[in-house]
Amino acid sequence: MSGLSRRLEDVLNTRRSNGLYRHRIELQSPQGSRVRVGERNLLCFCSNDYLGLANHPAVVAAMQKGAAEYGVGSGASHLVAGHSSAHAELEERLADFTGRSRALLFSTGFGANLGVLTGLLGRGDSVFEDRLNHASLLDGGLYSGARFRRFLHNDPTSLEVHLQSASTDGLRMVAVDGVFSMDGDLAPLKELAAVTARQDASLMVDDAHGFGVLGDSGAGSVEYADLGEQDVPILMATLGKALGTAGAFVAGSDDLIDALVQLSRTYIYSTALPPAVASATLKSVELLAEESWRREHLKALIQRFRVGAGELGIELMPSETPIQPIMLGSPETSLRWSESLLRRGLLVTAIRPPTVPEGTARLRITLTAAHSEEDIDQLLDGLNELA
Numbered sequence: 001m002s003g004l005s006r007r008l009e010d011v012l013n014t015r016r017s018n019g020l021y022r023h024r025i026e027l028q029s030p031q032g033s034r035v036r037v038g039e040r041n042l043l044c045f046c047s048n049d050y051l052g053l054a055n056h057p058a059v060v061a062a063m064q065k066g067a068a069e070y071g072v073g074s075g076a077s078h079l080v081a082g083h084s085s086a087h088a089e090l091e092e093r094l095a096d097f098t099g100r101s102r103a104l105l106f107s108t109g110f111g112a113n114l115g116v117l118t119g120l121l122g123r124g125d126s127v128f129e130d131r132l133n134h135a136s137l138l139d140g141g142l143y144s145g146a147r148f149r150r151f152l153h154n155d156p157t158s159l160e161v162h163l164q165s166a167s168t169d170g171l172r173m174v175a176v177d178g179v180f181s182m183d184g185d186l187a188p189l190k191e192l193a194a195v196t197a198r199q200d201a202s203l204m205v206d207d208a209h210g211f212g213v214l215g216d217s218g219a220g221s222v223e224y225a226d227l228g229e230q231d232v233p234i235l236m237a238t239l240g241k242a243l244g245t246a247g248a249f250v251a252g253s254d255d256l257i258d259a260l261v262q263l264s265r266t267y268i269y270s271t272a273l274p275p276a277v278a279s280a281t282l283k284s285v286e287l288l289a290e291e292s293w294r295r296e297h298l299k300a301l302i303q304r305f306r307v308g309a310g311e312l313g314i315e316l317m318p319s320e321t322p323i324q325p326i327m328l329g330s331p332e333t334s335l336r337w338s339e340s341l342l343r344r345g346l347l348v349t350a351i352r353p354p355t356v357p358e359g360t361a362r363l364r365i366t367l368t369a370a371h372s373e374e375d376i377d378q379l380l381d382g383l384n385e386l387a
C-alpha cells in the first residue's frame with residue numbers, strides 16, 4: 001500500500017472509531033424552516049440563515065436581475081477586471097450601514113479573516129485571540145507569523161494579563177468573535193475594547209453571527225455594544241448567514257481598506273464574488289434596514305425556546321442569540337440525540353471535536369425568523385422525549 005493510501009485509511013478509521021466521522025446530507029430544497037432531504041421533509045434547526053432571507057423572493061429576484069445585468073461569473077479578481085458597480089455599490093452600502101468609513105468585499109469569511117491577519121501582521125508583531133475563536137481567526141493568527149497568544153474565553157482580565165506581559169514591539173492585535181459560533185454567547189466587547197485601548201493594541205471583531213441579528217438596526221454586536229470605528233478599527237462580518245447570500249466584508253478606515261487592497265493575499269489572488277451576489281445582498285441589506293420584524297420575531301422565538309427548555313429541565317448555555325446549544329459532552333451521546341430527533345423529522349446537527357474542544361460535544365440548535373412558534377413547540381416535544 002502506498003504512503004498516501006495508508007495515511008487515508010488511518011485517518012478515516014480513527015475518525016470512525018472515535019465517533020468523529022463526518023458526512024454530508026444532501027438538500028433537495030432551498031434553505032427554510034423546512035428542508036427536503038431524500039424522501040423526507042425535515043424541520044430544520046441548524047441553518048445560519050437567521051432571518052430567513054436565503055430564499056426570500058425579493059432577494060432571489062435581485063440575484064436574477066443582477067445575473068441578467070452582469071452575467072454569472074465575475075471573471076477575475078477585484079484588482080484585475082472583476083470589480084463591478086454592483087460590488088462598489090454594496091461596499092458603500094455596507095460601510096454606511098455599519099457606520100464605518102469604508103468596506104471591502106471578500107469572497108468568503110474564512111478568506112477575509114486570513115487576509116486581514118496575514119496581510120497586516122508578521123514577524124515581530126503579536127496577536128491575542130479568545131481560545132474559542134472561529135477556526136479562520138485562529139488560522140489567520142497562526143499563519144501570520146506573529147507571536148500568538150490565546151486568552152481565556154470572554155475574560156478581559158486574562159487578555160489584559162497577556163497584553164501586559166507581551167512584547168510592546170510591533171503591532172499588537174486582539175481578535176475575537178462578536179458572537180461565538182458554537183456557544184452563542186456574546187463577547188464582552190465594551191470591556192475588551194477598553195483593555196485593548198489601555199494596553200495600546202487594536203481590536204478586530206468577527207461578527208459573522210451578530211451582523212443582521214443584533215443591534216437596533218441589525219448592524220450587529222458592535223452596534224449592540226455601541227462601539228464605533230475608533231473602538232473597533234477592524235470589523236469583519238459574513239454575508240452567507242443572516243444576509244442569506246454569500247461572501248464577507250471588512251469595514252474600517254480609509255487607510256485600513258487601502259492597505260488590505262495592497263496586502264491581503266486572499267483578496268488579491270482570488271476571483272471576485274459574482275456581481276449578482278452583490279445585487280442580491282443589496283436587497284438583503286434593504287430588507288434588514290426596513291423590516292425590523294424579523295429580528296423581533298426571532299427574539300420572541302429565542303425566548304419561547306429558552307423558557308420551554310427550562311420547563312423540561314434541559315440545561316441551556318448562557319446565550320441570547322439564535323445559537324442555542326445543548327451541551328452533552330460525548331460525541332456518541334450527541335450523535336444519538338441528533339439521530340433520535342431526525343427520526344421525528346427534526347434536523348439538528350451534532351457538533352463534535354475538533355470543531356469544539358474535547359469533552360464538549362453538543363447539539364447546536366439554531367433558530368431563524370422563518371420558524372413559527374409551533375415549530376419551536378415541535379422541537380421542544382422532540383427534546384422532551386430525550387431529556
Ligand SMILES: *Cc1c(COP(=O)(O)O)cnc(C)c1O
Pocket residue numbers: 107108109110111113134136177181206208209238239240247248
Ligand atoms: C462562518 C464563519 C466564518 C467564515 O465565513 P464563510 O463566509 O462561511 O467562509 C468566519 N467566522 C465565523 C465566526 C463564522 O461563523
